[in-house]
Amino acid sequence: MTDGATHTLDVVAVGNALVDVLSHDEDVLVTKLGLQRGAMTMVDFDTAERVYAAQGPTIEVSGGSAANTTAGLASFGATAGFIGKVGADEFGRVFTHDLASLGVTFGGTARDGAGPTGRCHVIVTPDAERTMSTFLGVAGDLQPGDVDESLVTRAQVTYLEGYLFDQPAAKEAFRRAAAVAHAAGRRVGLTLSDPFCVHRHREEFLNLVERSTEVLFANEHEICALYEVDDFDAALQHVRHHTEIAALTRGKRGSVIVSGDEVHVIDAVPVERLVDTTGAGDQYAAGFLYGLTHGRDLATCGRLGSLAAAEVISHLGPRPESSLASLAAALFD
Amino acid sequence: MTDGATHTLDVVAVGNALVDVLSHDEDVLVTKLGLQRGAMTMVDFDTAERVYAAQGPTIEVSGGSAANTTAGLASFGATAGFIGKVGADEFGRVFTHDLASLGVTFGGTARDGAGPTGRCHVIVTPDAERTMSTFLGVAGDLQPGDVDESLVTRAQVTYLEGYLFDQPAAKEAFRRAAAVAHAAGRRVGLTLSDPFCVHRHREEFLNLVERSTEVLFANEHEICALYEVDDFDAALQHVRHHTEIAALTRGKRGSVIVSGDEVHVIDAVPVERLVDTTGAGDQYAAGFLYGLTHGRDLATCGRLGSLAAAEVISHLGPRPESSLASLAAALFD
Numbered sequence: 001m002t003d004g005a006t007h008t009l010d011v012v013a014v015g016n017a018l019v020d021v022l023s024h025d026e027d028v029l030v031t032k033l034g035l036q037r038g039a040m041t042m043v044d045f046d047t048a049e050r051v052y053a054a055q056g057p058t059i060e061v062s063g064g065s066a067a068n069t070t071a072g073l074a075s076f077g078a079t080a081g082f083i084g085k086v087g088a089d090e091f092g093r094v095f096t097h098d099l100a101s102l103g104v105t106f107g108g109t110a111r112d113g114a115g116p117t118g119r120c121h122v123i124v125t126p127d128a129e130r131t132m133s134t135f136l137g138v139a140g141d142l143q144p145g146d147v148d149e150s151l152v153t154r155a156q157v158t159y160l161e162g163y164l165f166d167q168p169a170a171k172e173a174f175r176r177a178a179a180v181a182h183a184a185g186r187r188v189g190l191t192l193s194d195p196f197c198v199h200r201h202r203e204e205f206l207n208l209v210e211r212s213t214e215v216l217f218a219n220e221h222e223i224c225a226l227y228e229v230d231d232f233d234a235a236l237q238h239v240r241h242h243t244e245i246a247a248l249t250r251g252k253r254g255s256v257i258v259s260g261d262e263v264h265v266i267d268a269v270p271v272e273r274l275v276d277t278t279g280a281g282d283q284y285a286a287g288f289l290y291g292l293t294h295g296r297d298l299a300t301c302g303r304l305g306s307l308a309a310a311e312v313i314s315h316l317g318p319r320p321e322s323s324l325a326s327l328a329a330a331l332f333d
Numbered sequence: 334m335t336d337g338a339t340h341t342l343d344v345v346a347v348g349n350a351l352v353d354v355l356s357h358d359e360d361v362l363v364t365k366l367g368l369q370r371g372a373m374t375m376v377d378f379d380t381a382e383r384v385y386a387a388q389g390p391t392i393e394v395s396g397g398s399a400a401n402t403t404a405g406l407a408s409f410g411a412t413a414g415f416i417g418k419v420g421a422d423e424f425g426r427v428f429t430h431d432l433a434s435l436g437v438t439f440g441g442t443a444r445d446g447a448g449p450t451g452r453c454h455v456i457v458t459p460d461a462e463r464t465m466s467t468f469l470g471v472a473g474d475l476q477p478g479d480v481d482e483s484l485v486t487r488a489q490v491t492y493l494e495g496y497l498f499d500q501p502a503a504k505e506a507f508r509r510a511a512a513v514a515h516a517a518g519r520r521v522g523l524t525l526s527d528p529f530c531v532h533r534h535r536e537e538f539l540n541l542v543e544r545s546t547e548v549l550f551a552n553e554h555e556i557c558a559l560y561e562v563d564d565f566d567a568a569l570q571h572v573r574h575h576t577e578i579a580a581l582t583r584g585k586r587g588s589v590i591v592s593g594d595e596v597h598v599i600d601a602v603p604v605e606r607l608v609d610t611t612g613a614g615d616q617y618a619a620g621f622l623y624g625l626t627h628g629r630d631l632a633t634c635g636r637l638g639s640l641a642a643a644e645v646i647s648h649l650g651p652r653p654e655s656s657l658a659s660l661a662a663a664l665f666d
Contacts, residue, residue, distance in 0.1 A: 021427075023434075024654070052430060053430075053433075055430075055434060056434050056435075057395065057404070057431045057434050057435060057652065058427070058430065058431060058434075059392050059393065059394045059650065060392065060393035060394070060427060061392045061393065062390065071390070089422065089423055090422055090423040090424050090449070090450075091423050094354075094391070094393060097385060097386075097388075097391065098390045098391065100386075101356075101388060101389050101390050101391075102389075102390060116423075117423075317392065319390065321357070
């Protein structure tokens with residue numbers, strides 16, 4: 001792959017357009033609702049309603065994993081686009097407003113009557129862990145035809161959210177975006193999103209990672225799930241020959257970046273107070289992709305990822321509240 | 334007035350059902366939009382859209398002055414009800430969910446097709462001051478017939494939000510609630526809400542304060558506007574003969590409570606970090622009314638108000654995030 005052609009966007013992301021509905025609740029609620037602690041579970045409307053009815057007071061804030069990453073990229077000063085689908089309702093307006101206010105180009109569509117905007121019910125427990133129940137709404141209706149090819153062609157990196165693999169049509173949209181990107185000589189980034197999602201679609205993910213991904217993001221649980229190993233180092237040895245770059249995150253133990261024979265072990269940036277881990281992986285990807293599209297070496301890309309992740313886990317919500325550009329400037333001083 | 338009859342609610346509040354759309358933005362935005370800094374301005378739909386388009390990324394959270402007070406009361410452990418009107422849309426569901434999750438009885442109505450749920454665009458500037466632009470939506474359509482008389486009859490105090498005076502039908506609903514409360518031998522509380530609102534309806538407010546209000550809440554700007562005086566002490570001398578109890582707030586200078594010959598000067602509770610003044614008055618009223626409906630003396634009521642106000646200005650959003658019951662327990666230790 002070459003990045004030689006002229007581009008006008010750093011990153012375009014394809015993902016689920018969601019509004020997060022966040023509450024602080026006790027662990028017992030997660031148990032009572034029968035949810036998988038720390039995971040993202042796709043739920044139907046009725047289950048989403050049951051979770052919502054059980055949540056304490058909530059705040060609503062734009063979310064969606066890949067969309068959060070574009071918000072982080074914008075905060076670093078990168079140019080980003082997003083492709084996804086919202087409904088013609090208030091949550092759809094919220095999602096659209098928040099991307100527009102950051103200068104992110106929204107290649108999504110709002111469809112009257114097609115259904116509601118998707119939402120992710122996030123229960124944040126006292127240990128700052130988040131347990132997510134996602135009702136996709138029209139986000140799950142993303143079709144190959146919804147992929148704005150001009151956006152993909154214009155972007156250095158097309159970044160794909162693994163969660164999309166739970167919807168057959170969205171998975172096709174995903175493959176289409178990758179094909180268009182590659183035809184234009186661009187790179188494709190992929191985040192595995194969730195170990196359970198990897199379990200559900202392991203063969204397809206393996207195929208995609210090995211054949212169509214230049215930049216892979218995964219946490220240790222996801223990468224172990226992909227290779228069906230228990231040990232992080234075993235997964236690392238597998239992945240290093242399968243993608244150009246793999247950025248593997250390990251929570252407070254930092255991240256490992258591997259690209260052929262090049263390996264970097266990057267520390268996490270310590271935080272004063274851990275509030276909510278929602279968006280940690282999304283913002284790590286934002287920092288990494290910002291560095292990558294701005295000519296930084298891989299170790300610096302990793303440090304930028306750690307920086308952005310530390311910012312977002314210090315407060316409630318999945319998108320940065322402070323300017324990541326300012327934080328990055330301090331890093332380079 | 335007597336509180337001798339059996340009651341099953343401590344407070345029922347009548348107010349605008351709103352969802353707050355909050356952003357952190359620079360002062361220059363407030364100037365550019367031509368908004369009155371620190372005030373609440375009622376705006377039409379087009380102006381609300383203009384403000385929203387100019388705001389940075391937002392979070393959405395249930396608001397509405399009197400509704401915030403019921404949330405505070407619930408956090409203290411009091412029983413509360415709310416009367417207001419939401420639309421049959423997602424913001425309406427958010428508002429309803431959040432009251433229900435706190436155990437507040439919602440005597441409001443959702444009307445299909447009657448219009449959208451009201452929203453308050455709140456711009457929080459770096460000095461933590463908030464500037465509010467409210468598009469009332471169906472909240473402004475509150476009619477006298479919407480007042481749930483059984484709720485009012487059941488409550489020790491019926492608490493009315495001055496902002497309602499900007500809508501003629503809502504003002505009638507307000508008067509109806511007061512009449513029903515008095516007929517049941519209950520007390521009526523009133524907050525003046527905003528100095529500009531007081532200016533717009535001064536004669537009617539004076540009439541209401543002198544004839545129909547037992548517990549008056551106002552900040553120094555509002556009480557000075559009511560009596561057309563420049564000096565807080567002058568306003569104090571006026572009001573002491575006109576209501577049974579007046580609780581007058583003065584920001585970081587604390588509050589003054591006056592009831593006939595009884596006067597208390599209560600200090601503000603210092604905060605470590607002032608983040609967002611939204612909801613300070615609403616939570617002061619919550620603390621005060623909690624004390625009043627639980628047999629506390631007036632000085633203690635004021636201290637409970639200060640405690641609740643300090644909690645809410647320490648974070649973004651107009652409702653408490655910590656248990657006010659726990660904070661109050663520490664106060665009484």
